[in-house]
Amino acid sequence: MKPHFFAPPRLSLRFFPIWRRHFLVWRKVAATSIIGHIADPMIYLLGLGYGLGSLLPQMGGTSYMVFLAAGTVCYSTMNSASFEALYSGFSRMHEQLTWEAILNTPVTLDDVVLAEVLWAATKSLMSGLAVLAVACLLGLTHSTLALWLIPLALLIGLCFSGLGLIMTALAPSYDFFMYYFTLVVTPMMLLCGVFFPATQLPPFWQHVSSVLPLTHAVNLARPLMNGMVPPDALIHVAVLLAYASAGFYVSLVLFRRRLSQ
Amino acid sequence: MSVVLSAQNLRKSYAGQKVVDGLSLTIKKGECYGLLGPNGAGKTTTLRLMLGLIEPESGSLSLLGFDVPQHAREARLRVGVVPQVDNLDPDFTVAENLLVYGRYFGMKENEIKARIPKLLEFANLTHKQDVKIPTLSGGMKRRLTLARALVNDPDIIFLDEPTTGLDPQARHLIWQRLRELTAQGRTLLLTTHFMDEAERLCHRLAILDHGRMVAEDSPRTLIAQHIEPQVVEVFGEGVVQWANSFAAQFSRRFEVSGETAFCYVNDAQPLLNHLEGHAELRYLYRPANLEDVFLKLTGREMRE
Numbered sequence: 105m106k107p108h109f110f111a112p113p114r115l116s117l118r119f120f121p122i123w124r125r126h127f128l129v130w131r132k133v134a135a136t137s138i139i140g141h142i143a144d145p146m147i148y149l150l151g152l153g154y155g156l157g158s159l160l161p162q163m164g165g166t167s168y169m170v171f172l173a174a175g176t177v178c179y180s181t182m183n184s185a186s187f188e189a190l191y192s193g194f195s196r197m198h199e200q201l202t203w204e205a206i207l208n209t210p211v212t213l214d215d216v217v218l219a220e221v222l223w224a225a226t227k228s229l230m231s232g233l234a235v236l237a238v239a240c241l242l243g244l245t246h247s248t249l250a251l252w253l254i255p256l257a258l259l260i261g262l263c264f265s266g267l268g269l270i271m272t273a274l275a276p277s278y279d280f281f282m283y284y285f286t287l288v289v290t291p292m293m294l295l296c297g298v299f300f301p302a303t304q305l306p307p308f309w310q311h312v313s314s315v316l317p318l319t320h321a322v323n324l325a326r327p328l329m330n331g332m333v334p335p336d337a338l339i340h341v342a343v344l345l346a347y348a349s350a351g352f353y354v355s356l357v358l359f360r361r362r363l364s365q
Numbered sequence: 366m367s368v369v370l371s372a373q374n375l376r377k378s379y380a381g382q383k384v385v386d387g388l389s390l391t392i393k394k395g396e397c398y399g400l401l402g403p404n405g406a407g408k409t410t411t412l413r414l415m416l417g418l419i420e421p422e423s424g425s426l427s428l429l430g431f432d433v434p435q436h437a438r439e440a441r442l443r444v445g446v447v448p449q450v451d452n453l454d455p456d457f458t459v460a461e462n463l464l465v466y467g468r469y470f471g472m473k474e475n476e477i478k479a480r481i482p483k484l485l486e487f488a489n490l491t492h493k494q495d496v497k498i499p500t501l502s503g504g505m506k507r508r509l510t511l512a513r514a515l516v517n518d519p520d521i522i523f524l525d526e527p528t529t530g531l532d533p534q535a536r537h538l539i540w541q542r543l544r545e546l547t548a549q550g551r552t553l554l555l556t557t558h559f560m561d562e563a564e565r566l567c568h569r570l571a572i573l574d575h576g577r578m579v580a581e582d583s584p585r586t587l588i589a590q591h592i593e594p595q596v597v598e599v600f601g602e603g604v605v606q607w608a609n610s611f612a613a614q615f616s617r618r619f620e621v622s623g624e625t626a627f628c629y630v631n632d633a634q635p636l637l638n639h640l641e642g643h644a645e646l647r648y649l650y651r652p653a654n655l656e657d658v659f660l661k662l663t664g665r666e667m668r669e
Contacts, residue, residue, distance in 0.1 A: 108420070121468035128465065129456045201452035207418060208446035209469035209517075210438045364419055365379065 109360040122219035141234040145180040173239040174326040175298030181260040184231035188224035189268030225261030232257025247331030266351020273358035317347045375424035386576035397553040399563045399570030407576040408556040445514030449525040460494040470517040488512035504535030524555040560656040592653045593629035600625045601646040
């Protein structure tokens with residue numbers, strides 16, 4: 105590790121043509137991508153919502169379906185950002201050498217990594233919007249406060265894009281990402297109150313849950329979907345912002361090291 | 366003539382291994398300068414240092430008047446790069462690849478679009494402009510990569526082994542295009558391990574080995590300075606015994622490599638007369654070329 109790897113990020117608008125490139129590639133496959141964004145959370149929402157929901161008439165003061173909808177927006181956003189930052193990001197960096205091509209032009213690695221974070225967050229925003237739209241169509245939310253889930257989805261996206269890019273910067277190959285999904289993403293889905301309230305967990309796991317970013321996302325999303333201002337909203341937002349900034353910075357340092365080889 | 370690129374005493378090592386070891390060179394406007402060297406000689410690392418993509422441990426670099434790496438970004442506005450491995454965008458068409466790449470230079474949309482027809486014509490790809498990259502041949506991809514390197518109308522173009530993996534027809538077309546670029550007054554810096562490529566294209570070249578420059582001049586001067594003018598390659602059954610007994614008598618210098626004896630001579634006639642008496646041996650009589658210089662200076666052993 106050399107000192108200049110730790111320099112603060114130099115952000116500039118030069119990220120935009122790179123973000124736009126990712127968007128143009130996505131637009132070519134948009135139809136299948138949108139179906140994927142909607143189908144996966146729909147299956148969970150309807151399958152668990154109707155199946156499990158019929159056994160659990162109430163959870164947290166609402167129907168199980170409403171309870172689940174807020175969690176689904178959050179985990180679906182997390183999944184989407186993680187997949188984009190890990191698999192697609194690795195492909196652009198390592199397989200297709202897109203980064204190498206871009207870095208020969210007057211942009212810097214900081215621009216490239218910023219574009220990756222913002223693009224993965226954009227995709228996760230689309231994913232969150234899709235689930236939110238489905239929840240509205242199913243009549244699971246009626247409050248205008250639910251519109252706050254749109255900026256929230258972007259924030260969750262930034263958070264998990266940054267964290268995911270740390271793995272991408274360290275990955276020797278695609279196989280490495282299995283660890284992240286089985287050891288980080290899936291446990292978070294189960295510990296952070298997506299399917300059941302985290303208060304059901306044993307005390308130790310409640311402590312673990314309380315520091316995980318997805319918990320803070322769910323704690324914001326669920327009251328908003330039910331038309332309430334979330335308690336401790338600023339703390340939750342601050343935690344998500346902290347994870348997002350730390351993820352971006354650490355991944356940038358690691359990418360600087362990796363690409364200096 | 367003005368200096369486009371100047372490097373002084375560049376050093377770079379990876380894991381304790383010196384990859385670039387005190388390299389200094391100067392490239393003037395309008396010249397085609399070649400970096401020759403066996404695999405692992407430090408050619409690609411040198412290019413990456415010059416583009417400011419990696420930092421040297423010591424030494425100074427100036428590219429188009431900008432200090433590198435401090436102001437590499439500004440310098441790269443006026444540089445085109447043809448990388449060793451194709452990194453075109455496989456999801457885009459030929460024309461889209463040029464458009465998207467131009468945007469990275471901050472060029473205006475209509476400015477790029479106005480250049481695309483000329484670039485496609487230069488690359489002989491006008492008829493392929495709406496085709497996706499995976500359907501292109503290797504030669505077409507290289508031509509598109511070259512056209513992409515010209516999208517910003519660069520003053521200097523870096524080419525890292527531009528014709529590796531191409532068939533002879535495709536290679537000749539690339540050579541023709543590179544000569545057109547130097548005729549337009551652009552400066553080229555290319556790495557290669559094809560001697561005929563370097564001999565045809567380069568005004569001046571440097572031979573690198575183990576990260577150091579071992580010779581630098583025009584191809585013609587290098588041949589004249591480092592090697593006897595004539596070469597007789599002798600091969601066939603019993604060539605090793607023949608070489609051990611006779612080669613030194615007839616040549617100023619000789620080398621046996623595999624099944625061939627390379628005899629370097631000022632006057633080949635006595636050796637050719639002698640070989641008439643050895644019907645079991647075959648030979649090739651030719652003027653010395655850059656490959657002879659290269660092998661003399663970098664040795665014949667494999668670099669792996």
